[in-house]
Amino acid sequence: MDTIEHKSWFARNWGWAVPLGGCLTIIILFFVFLGSVIFGVSELITQSTPSQDAIAKVNEDDYVINILGEPIETNGIMNGSLSYENNVGSADISIPIKGPNGEAQLYVVGTKLNDQWTYKEMYVIIDATNEQIDLLGYEQDQYSNENEQ
Structure with a gap:
C-alpha cells in the first residue's frame, strides 16, 4: 500500500498567506497605536x-x-x-x-x-x-x- 503525502495547508498557501498576514499585522498595530494616542491625549486633558x-x-x-x-x-x-x-x-x-x-x-x-x-x-x-x-x-x-x- 502506497501512501501519498499531502503538503500542509501552509506549505500549499504560503505565497499569499505570508503577505496577507504581514499586512494584517501592520494594520492591527496601526489601530492599536492610534487608540493609544487618542486615549493618552484624552487622559492628559482629563487630568489637567x-x-x-x-x-x-x-x-x-x-x-x-x-x-x-x-x-x-x-x-x-x-x-x-x-x-x-x-x-x-x-x-x-x-x-x-x-x-x-x-x-x-x-x-x-x-x-x-x-x-x-x-x-x-x-x-x-x-x-x-x-x-x-x-x-x-x-x-x-x-x-x-x-x-x-
Missing part, C-alpha cells in the same frame, strides 16, 4: 487642572444641577488643545458631560501664568435646548433672560 476646575465648577452650579441632575460626570472623549511651556500654559477644551436628566458640553478657555490658571471662558451648552450657561459669575444674566421670555 482646567478640566478638573471646570468639572468642580459645574458640580457647584445649582442651575446646571437643576437641568442635568446629580451626579454630573464626564461622558466621552474630551477634545481641544492644552499646552504647557516654562510655567506658561493655555487651554481651550471641550468636555462632554451628562447627568441623569440630560447631556451637555462644557467649554473651558484659560491661560496659565506662574502656576496660576485664569479662565476667560467657562460655560455649559445644554444639548437638548442649546442654552448656554456661563459658570464664571454671569449666571444672573442667564436667569433674567429666561424670566423675560
